[in-house]
Amino acid sequence: MERSPSKKTVLSNCPVSPNREKEIFHVVHKVPSGDGPYVRAKHAQLVEKDPEGAIVWFWKAINAGDRVDSALKDMAVVMKQLDRTEEAIEAIKSFRGLCSKNAQESLDNVLIDLYKKCGRVDEQIELLRQKLRMIYQGQAFNGKPTKTARSHGRKFQVSIKQETSRILGNLGWAYMQKTNYMAAEVVYKKAQMIDPDANKACNLGLCLIKQARYDDARSVLEDVLTGRVPGSDDIRARNRAEELLLDLESRQPPPGLSNLVGLHLDDEFVDGLEQIGAQWAPIRPRRLPIFEQISNFKDQLAC
Known part of the structure; x- marks a missing residue:
């Protein structure tokens, strides 16, 4: 008995219309x-794999007013991939005024990455501090509690709490590049109070090692290895914690610290950090101990 073709076979033999082929092409190549x-x-960037050609067309899109928000951001990302970082920075600064209000936050994020890549740490720090001020003034996410983010083609929701901790983590790393380990410690601790994770814990441990506070550093890193910090199951975080502990054990405590680097955190910024974290802290004293520590040092350290 001859078997009738399955539904799947029939569908596969059906001709695909030109419009349908275009739809499939756009979905596959994004x-x-x-x-x-x-x-x-986008076709030059994603299909033809021609980044230089893509930049030419992105410029034409910006000049023609064609999806300027996306064109400027995407062009800066492609320029970064081609090591044309300084050019990308100038492009964003020059043309972000043509973009909508909703695009400004994502442009700031691209700009921070560009500053980081080319070593413009002072500008990176200032922009991160500006983003934190927007959070504690209620201006972030256009006043909404969450925003939609995208990573590797997937969309997900980010809360103000998560964004604050992320920015503080980036700010801590920037302070470390300036060897301002005391300021880095302050913001890493605040980040961990808001939304702790193993990666920031390792960075905090490194800050403490740099200040020769070995017992404190050991305690923080052991929290990662014993699974007391979210994300401790990440093998990369555990390996890094182990490496830092080995480095710590190889060091001899110096007789005393000298040439301490100033915190360089003004009173307004410190108060802002206190405000944005107060609602997430498990206990809400009038002034958090971490900021009492800042106050004690501010008169002693050069800003």
């Missing part, structure tokens, strides 16, 4: 539909 300069830029 290229928007249309024929404007922005679409051509």
Whole structure:
């Protein structure tokens, strides 16, 4: 008895219309539909793998007013990949005024990455501090409690709490590049109070090692290895904690610290940090111990 073709076989033999083929192409290559300069830029970037050609078309899209928000951001990302970082920074600074209010936050995030890549740490720190001020003034996320973020093609929701901790972590790392380990310690501790994770714990441990506070550093790193910090099951975080502990054990405590680097945290910024974390702290004293520590040092250290 002859078997009738399955539904799947019948569907596979059906001709696909040209419009349907275009739809499938756009989905597979993640290229928007249309024929404007922005679409051509994305086609050059994602399909033809021609980043230089993509930049030319992104410029044309910006000049033509075609999806300027996305064109400027995407062009800066491509420029970063080509090590044209300084050019990307100048492009964002020059043309972000053409972009909508909703695009400014994502442009700031791209700008921070660009500053980090080319070693412009002071500008990175200032922009991170500016983003924190926006949070404690209620201006972040356009006043909403969450925002939609995208990573590796997937969308997910980010809360103000998570964003605050992320920015503090980036600020702590920037302070470390300036060898301002005391300021880095302050913001890492605040980040851990808000939304702790193993990666920031390792960075905090490194800050403490740099200040020769070996017992404190050991306690923080052992919390990672014993699983008392969220994310401790990440093998990379555990390996890093182990490496830092080995480094710590190889060091001899010096007779005393000298040439302490100033915190360089003004009173307004310290008060802002206190405000943005107060609602998430398990206990809410009038002034957190971490900031009492800052106050004690402020008169002694150069800012």
